[in-house]
Amino acid sequence: MIVGSVQCECIIYDTHSLKEKRAVLQRVMTRLKQKFNISVAETDFQDLWQRTKISIVTVSSSRKATERELQNALKFLDSFPEIERTITDIDWL
Numbered sequence: 001m002i003v004g005s006v007q008c009e010c011i012i013y014d015t016h017s018l019k020e021k022r023a024v025l026q027r028v029m030t031r032l033k034q035k036f037n038i039s040v041a042e043t044d045f046q047d048l049w050q051r052t053k054i055s056i057v058t059v060s061s062s063r064k065a066t067e068r069e070l071q072n073a074l075k076f077l078d079s080f081p082e083i084e085r086t087i088t089d090i091d092w093l
Contacts, residue, residue: 003093004066006056021049
């Protein structure tokens with residue numbers, strides 16, 4: 001069993017309040033959970049309205065399948081125009 005974990009620091013454009021930030025994040029995280037077999041959470045910068053850290057975790061029987069799922073989730077995250085990944089760290093357990 002392989003556990004893959006990704007932490008992404010992101011900038012959220014065109015938000016002017018924490019309420020707008022949370023609306024964008026909720027939409028992005030819900031779509032990620034629906035489309036992929038992953039768990040997603042905002043893990044840092046909850047009090048900053050243009051910055052966030054998103055953590056994505058998945059479990060699979062092989063490293064290849066885990067890596068493919070995480071890479072597909074990151075590509076999907078990159079497809080949202082209002083959010084930009086700046087720093088991405090991948091960990092394997």
